[in-house]
Amino acid sequence: MDVVDTIVAFRSRLDDARHHGRHVGLVPTMGYLHEGHVSHMRRSATENDLTAVTIFVNPLQFGANEDLASYPRDLGRDAKLCEGAGVDLIFAPPVEEMYPEPMLTTVSVDEVSQRMEGRARPTHFAGVATVVSKLFNIAGPCRAYFGEKDYQQLAVVRKLARDLSFPVEVIGGPTVRELDGLAMSSRNVYLTGDERAAAPVLHRALQAGVASILSGERSAAAVAELVAGIIAAEPLAELDYAEVVDADTLAPLDRLHTGQEVRLLAAAQLGRPRLLDNLGVRVR
Ligand code: PAF
Numbered sequence: 407m408d409v410v411d412t413i414v415a416f417r418s419r420l421d422d423a424r425h426h427g428r429h430v431g432l433v434p435t436m437g438y439l440h441e442g443h444v445s446h447m448r449r450s451a452t453e454n455d456l457t458a459v460t461i462f463v464n465p466l467q468f469g470a471n472e473d474l475a476s477y478p479r480d481l482g483r484d485a486k487l488c489e490g491a492g493v494d495l496i497f498a499p500p501v502e503e504m505y506p507e508p509m510l511t512t513v514s515v516d517e518v519s520q521r522m523e524g525r526a527r528p529t530h531f532a533g534v535a536t537v538v539s540k541l542f543n544i545a546g547p548c549r550a551y552f553g554e555k556d557y558q559q560l561a562v563v564r565k566l567a568r569d570l571s572f573p574v575e576v577i578g579g580p581t582v583r584e585l586d587g588l589a590m591s592s593r594n595v596y597l598t599g600d601e602r603a604a605a606p607v608l609h610r611a612l613q614a615g616v617a618s619i620l621s622g623e624r625s626a627a628a629v630a631e632l633v634a635g636i637i638a639a640e641p642l643a644e645l646d647y648a649e650v651v652d653a654d655t656l657a658p659l660d661r662l663h664t665g666q667e668v669r670l671l672a673a674a675q676l677g678r679p680r681l682l683d684n685l686g687v688r689v690r
Contacts, residue, residue, distance in 0.1 A: 411494040413469045416497040417544050428455035430548040434541050437461040438478040438592040439487045442582040446551035451492030458495040459488050465575040467533030478595055480617050514540045515562045518656050522647055523558050535566050537667040547573040550601045557684040561656050589683045596678040608672050608683040611636035614672045616687045626650040626659040637674050644675040653686055
């Protein structure tokens with residue numbers, strides 16, 4: 407496995423692979439990898455001939471008061487995990503390589519970026535969409551793997567890839583969870599002991615929401631209220647939102663109908679980290 411840190415070197419390695427008829431899989435990350443990332447890498451290694459992981463803590467997607475400076479980083483540990491998961495190439499550029507001059511170009515995806523996370527973090531998805539566009543442009547034709555854990559981000563990336571005709575197949579991988587249901591996230595390291603014990607409340611609340619839909623509840627608002635109530639009852643959690651939306655467009659829903667694919671999403675501040683989680687269900 408090789409590690410490169412320049413755009414020229416990364417692009418030429420992937421161009422060369424395709425030139426020799428090899429399919430490329432791309433796993434964009436901000437590093438501090440966990441089993442969720444590893445599951446995308448393993449899947450990519452089975453579905454492609456060359457798997458590349460990008461490790462870049464992207465300043466554009468952090469708000470002014472967010473954790474850019476303290477975001478956990480450990481390239482040595484990440485490289486070991488990548489190697490064990492069958493990765494062939496890591497692209498770990500410094501900020502000056504990705505942004506050698508002030509960026510005057512921004513990619514923003516309307517509507518799907520604006521609600522939920524977009525309300526709490528108004529510049530976040532434009533930062534994600536811009537860096538992902540840049541990474542797609544550098545990497546070229548490939549399959550790109552993103553986690554369903556950041557479901558709204560996945561919807562933003564899918565839409566930008568379609569709108570801008572990137573030669574990239576965007577693939578969403580299932581959320582990987584700890585044994586008690588907490589969705590894996592690099593920011594879980596910020597949780598104190600008590601907060602860690604309380605953190606699975608999001609998953610529990612979403613499961614209760616799914617169960618209520620499967621037992622016949624057809625009001626999206628009633629389901630959202632149920633999920634919100636369970637999270638709000640946890641004293642350490644500060645609920646931001648609980649929503650029931652169309653799984654594809656993320657549009658808010660009113661009455662649910664048979665056969666509909668819906669997604670339940672929730673976010674809460676739990677001490678330092680903001681925790682996100684979601685579950686999907688097909689209405690019976
Ligand atoms: O999900 C992440 O790790 C990041 O938002 C991404 C997609 C790598 C863009 O920086």
